[in-house]
Amino acid sequence: MSSKHAVLKEVFGFDGFRPGQERIVDCLLDGRHVLAVMPTGAGKSLTYQVPALCKGGLTVVVSPLVALMQDQVAALKLAGVAAESINSAASRDDNIAIWKRVAAGEVRILYLAPERLMTERMIGALQRIGISLIAIDEAHCISQWGASFRPEYDMLQNLRSAFPGVPIGAVTATADEATRQDIMGKLFGGDSDLYVAGFDRPNISLTVQPKSSTRKQLLAFLQNRPEESGIVYALSRKSSEELAKFLSDNGYRSVPYHAGLSPEQRAEAQNLFMTEPGVIVCATIAFGMGIDKPDVRFVFHADMPGSLDAYYQEIGRAGRDGAPADAHMVFGLQDITMRRRFIDQEHTDDERRRREHKRLDSLVAYCEAPECRRQALLSYFGETSKPCGNCDACLSPVPTVDGTEDARKILLTAEMTGERFGATHLADLLLGKANAKGQSLGHNQLPVYATGRNQPRHVWQSLIRQMVGGGYLTLDVAGYGGLSIAPKGRALIRGDGTFRYRADMIRAARPSEKKAAPVIDASVPQELLSRLKTRRSELAREGGVPAYVIFSDRTLIEMAREQPRNLREFEMLHGVGAAKLERFGEVFLQEISTFQQQ
Structure with a gap:
C-alpha cells in the first residue's frame, strides 16, 4: 500500500490536497462509505482515484456518460495509471480484450456505466475477481429528488449487499438536503460519512437580466469579451443552431452542440472547444457534463434553465481555473411558461411533476431576488453568506421598495399556519379567501386573515417569491412545497432588519396569472x-x-x-x-x- 501523499505527488504531481479532499480520501482508506458534495472544479475525481491507487486491487467507477469515462481514462493513462473503460462506444473485441486485462489483475481502475455494471453476469464476475473500492460519479443521478434522476442509477442501491465490506464513495457537485439524504439512504442504508464543501464559486460573477431581445443582449454581453471561450445555453436544438450561426455571422468563432447532431459532429465541436482558444459553443443541456476546460470565461443562458440545480451545474463549467468568469442569464415570462409546459409533458408521475414545479418556483425566486444573488443561490443549498459584491444586485442595485410590513404579514401567516403551506394558501388567507381545508383548520379565524386585501394576488405571490430568493422563507421542494421561516425571517418578525423588494419584478407572475391577449375582431375598425x-x-x-x-x-x-x-x-x-x-x-x-x- 502506498502513502496517499506519495500517490498524490508521484502520480498526479500535486504537493498537497485541496480543501476537503483529504478527509474523503481518509474515509475510503479506513473502509467507510462517504458521500462528498463538492463544487465543480474542486477535484472530486481525485478523492477516489488516490485511495484506489493506495489500496491496490481493482476499483470500479460508475459514470453516466461514455465521453466522461473516456476523458477520465485518457487523463489517468497519461498519468501512468492502468485505467480502462468498457462501454458501448467500443467494439465488442476491444471490450473483451479489456476485460481479459481486468481479470488478469492488470487494471487498477475500471469505468463502467450503471446499466453495464448492474447485470447479473458483471456482478458475478466482479465478485469472483474481488474489488477494493467502488466510486459513483454524478451521484445525484440516483436520487428521486434530484433534478437529473436516471432510472438506471437506481439499481446501484444493490451494490452494498453485492459487495459487503467494500467502501463506496459517492461524489456530486449538486445535492440539496433532500437529495443528500436520499442518496445516503439508498446507497448506504444511512450508514455513511457526509462531507459537504461550500457551494460558493466566488470567482463567478452572477447576473440575471429581464429578456428583451436575446440576440442583442448576447452581442452586448460579448462586446468586451474578444477571443474568450464560453458556452451559450439555449432551450432547443433549433435555437442552439440559430444562435451559433448568428454569432458566426457577427464575427465570432461559434459552433452548435446538441443531441440531434451525429456523434462525429458532437465530437468535432467538443474537440474544437477543448483545444482551440476563443471558441463559443451554443448548446442545449446535452453539452457540459464532464467538460473539464479550465479557462471557460463565461456561461450565457439565452433561455432559463430547468432548475437552480441545473443552473448551478451549468454555470460551474466557467472559471475552473479560479480566474474571474461570468454567468449571465436572460429570462422572461415566456421562459417560465415553456418550462412549466415541459414539466407537465415530460413527467407523467404526479409527485415528480409537483416537485419539478417547486424547483422551478425556486429558480424564479432566484431570478427575482431583490438582494445579493449569490446569497439567494447559496440559500437554496442550505448555506448562508454575506453580500458577495460580485453579482448584478450588489454591483448595480436596482431601486427597491420597503415591503417590511407586508413581509411580516406573510411571515406571520406562515407561522400561524404551522409553516407547512405553500404560497397559494398563504396568499389566499391574506386575501380573505380560505378554502374548505383552511376553514376546517380554522385559518379563517386567524388575526392575519384578510389583512392583505389592499394588494392583488400576483403582488403577494411575487413578494413571497422574492422573500424566498432573499432568504427569508425556505421552500420545501422535497415535501409539498411548504414555506418555512428562515433565520433571517425570524429576525424580521422580531423587528430586526427590513425587507425591500423589486417592484420591477412584480409583473413576473406565474403564466396562469397573465391575462390572455384579447382576440381582435376583424369586423371592428x-x-x-x-x-x-x-x-x-x-x-x-x-x-x-x-x-x-x-x-x-x-x-x-x-x-x-x-x-x-x-x-x-x-x-x-x-x-x-x-x-x-x-x-x-x-x-x-x-x-x-x-x-x-x-
Missing part, C-alpha cells in the same frame, strides 16, 4: 375603437369617474362595429340606457361621423 376609447377617457377625466362607468369596452366594441347614425340606433347598443343616451349619445355619434367622413 380598430382606429375607430381607439378614438372612442380616447373620447371615453376624456369624459371620464372631466367627470372624475372611472372610464368603465361611462361605457364598458363591450359597448364601445359594438359601437365601433355597428356605427349607429342617430340616437334611435344608438339606443339599441348594449349598455345604453336613457340617461347615458341623453348625456353621451350625441358626443359619440359625432366621433363616429367624423371617422366616417375622414
